[in-house]
Amino acid sequence: MKEIRVNIFELIGSGAAVSSEDGDILHKRIMRGLEKGNIKIILDFANIELITSTFLNAAIGQLYSKYDSPFLRKRLKLENMASEDLELLKRVVERAKEYFRDKKKIESAIKESLEDGE
Numbered sequence: 001m002k003e004i005r006v007n008i009f010e011l012i013g014s015g016a017a018v019s020s021e022d023g024d025i026l027h028k029r030i031m032r033g034l035e036k037g038n039i040k041i042i043l044d045f046a047n048i049e050l051i052t053s054t055f056l057n058a059a060i061g062q063l064y065s066k067y068d069s070p071f072l073r074k075r076l077k078l079e080n081m082a083s084e085d086l087e088l089l090k091r092v093v094e095r096a097k098e099y100f101r102d103k104k105k106i107e108s109a110i111k112e113s114l115e116d117g118e
Helices: 008-012 020-035 053-059 061-065 069-075 083-101 103-116
Strands: 002-007 039-044 076-079
Touching: 002 008, 002 020, 008 020, 008 039, 020 039, 020 053, 020 061, 039 069, 053 061, 053 083, 061 069, 061 083, 069 076
Parallel strands: 002 039, 039 076
Antiparallel strands: none
């Protein structure tokens, strides 16, 4: 399996991976690699000092709308990510899997709760 290394710091031009816009940039890069076929994508978080769930949702969470966990575990590898950021990523992934498992039900519940607040 061919490997593609994505240096997050170089891709977004910052040590702070915080915005959904930067997450979208990474997401598009990951998708290009996954769509090419038998390629493993290595996400290198060297020099990234701050990561938010907003960034991770945009970059990685939305992958679960199209791919399942076994596929992504086989095709994505993380390097140089701090342990606290790995914990944040785990939470993001669990929420994404839950959301995409029953998207209509969750969106309906959110809409209902927002209407109750009016």
